Amino acid sequence: MKSFPYFFTWSKQKNASHFSPVKSKGSTVYTETQKIWDLSSVSFQASFGHSPETIITAIEKQLKEMPMASAKATYPLKDQTTERLINYIGSDSGKIFYTVSGAESVENALKIARQFKKRKIVLARQVSYHGATLGALSVTGDWRNPPHLTSSEWTVRIPEPKDDPTLSKTREVILKTGPENIAALILETITGGNGVIIPPQQWWDGIQKLCQEFDILLIMDEVICAFHRTGIPFAFKHFNIRPDIITMAKGISAGIIPFGAVWVNDKISKFYDDEILCCGLTNYAAPLGIAALSAVLDLVESPKFQKELNILIQYFHQRLNSLASLPNVLAIRKIGMLAAIDLEETISWDVFIKENIYLLSYEKRIVLSPPLNFDLEQFEKAMDKLEHVLKKFKSEKL
Numbered sequence: 001m002k003s004f005p006y007f008f009t010w011s012k013q014k015n016a017s018h019f020s021p022v023k024s025k026g027s028t029v030y031t032e033t034q035k036i037w038d039l040s041s042v043s044f045q046a047s048f049g050h051s052p053e054t055i056i057t058a059i060e061k062q063l064k065e066m067p068m069a070s071a072k073a074t075y076p077l078k079d080q081t082t083e084r085l086i087n088y089i090g091s092d093s094g095k096i097f098y099t100v101s102g103a104e105s106v107e108n109a110l111k112i113a114r115q116f117k118k119r120k121i122v123l124a125r126q127v128s129y130h131g132a133t134l135g136a137l138s139v140t141g142d143w144r145n146p147p148h149l150t151s152s153e154w155t156v157r158i159p160e161p162k163d164d165p166t167l168s169k170t171r172e173v174i175l176k177t178g179p180e181n182i183a184a185l186i187l188e189t190i191t192g193g194n195g196v197i198i199p200p201q202q203w204w205d206g207i208q209k210l211c212q213e214f215d216i217l218l219i220m221d222e223v224i225c226a227f228h229r230t231g232i233p234f235a236f237k238h239f240n241i242r243p244d245i246i247t248m249a250k251g252i253s254a255g256i257i258p259f260g261a262v263w264v265n266d267k268i269s270k271f272y273d274d275e276i277l278c279c280g281l282t283n284y285a286a287p288l289g290i291a292a293l294s295a296v297l298d299l300v301e302s303p304k305f306q307k308e309l310n311i312l313i314q315y316f317h318q319r320l321n322s323l324a325s326l327p328n329v330l331a332i333r334k335i336g337m338l339a340a341i342d343l344e345e346t347i348s349w350d351v352f353i354k355e356n357i358y359l360l361s362y363e364k365r366i367v368l369s370p371p372l373n374f375d376l377e378q379f380e381k382a383m384d385k386l387e388h389v390l391k392k393f394k395s396e397k398l
Helices: 053-065 076-089 102-117 134-139 168-177 201-213 266-271 287-300 303-323 349-354 376-396
Strands: 023-025 028-030 035-038 095-099 121-125 155-158 182-188 217-221 245-248 260-264 329-335 338-343 360-362 365-368
Touching: 035 376, 053 287, 076 095, 076 260, 076 287, 095 102, 102 121, 102 134, 102 182, 102 217, 102 245, 102 260, 102 266, 121 168, 155 168, 168 201, 182 201, 201 217, 287 303, 303 329, 303 338, 303 376, 349 360, 349 376
Parallel strands: 121 155, 121 182, 182 217, 217 245
Antiparallel strands: 023 028, 028 035, 095 260, 245 260, 329 338, 338 365, 360 365
């Protein structure tokens, strides 16, 4: 077993799964011997493939002009891009706090919510993932939380939508906790690695009403879903939700530059006119990230991109519908370019990588989040290979 001088994430280090890419282009990664199709956008962030030329060009231009800047710096690209992001969200007010990752976006959203409301408790779902920093892990509700001594005493869990469709149990949780103690409710609009769970409109309507009734801030975690992952700018727009705070990362910079953002509504932003915002980062609003975001907005707002994305989504869903008939497929959940396939048996990540497919594989489940600009001909080949692996595993047990 080869020893490496660095850690592999979310893994036991002995015999940790890995591979050795030497280059990447489009939606394909190459090793010395393989051409591997990326069906997960690495970890949801490579929304526009591994070499989006317009985004890389924008970063290179910024690198030559002003590669870094003080958090106190104001300049046209920062001003204009931030206004564009607020408009892209669908708002004409509020403000943006920039970060360098999804976890830090969640971390700062929690800090802002608690400071604004002067309350500690945050409600979160039992099955959820919000990031790997201590605060983000404290509201995370999956296997990644227990190993860490998080500030979980400030987190109160609400049931999953399927277990509480009328939200009567969630109401009981709020009343038992005391609404006067609750700062916010944080929710992934649609879960990612935990199974692409898509709550129904009725549940979302109930969530909105509870937050209004009990004066609880609604934080939407759109780190995975934003920037057209679900076919539209933000997934919360599928459900007519009115969040108070939105967290973003991953697709915001196409994964090329570590970057993230938090939007807060006008009421919260005005609170800080006379209150110190106790949040800050060394690389706050990093110019390279701003440049990447500007180029991402150029791309997703173009009619050509949107037309081609709709064609890709239609094809993706057709192939998923055909996969549903395979004997080892139990269920498929999908929206836009995001899907989860529940399986009778676990197929490990190593099996897929040997078959030239890169995706997210969990116990008895795979999660697909292909690049949003996957070349259609190449995407067909990648989906053919995926179907081949699912059939072959059942018949031959790879």
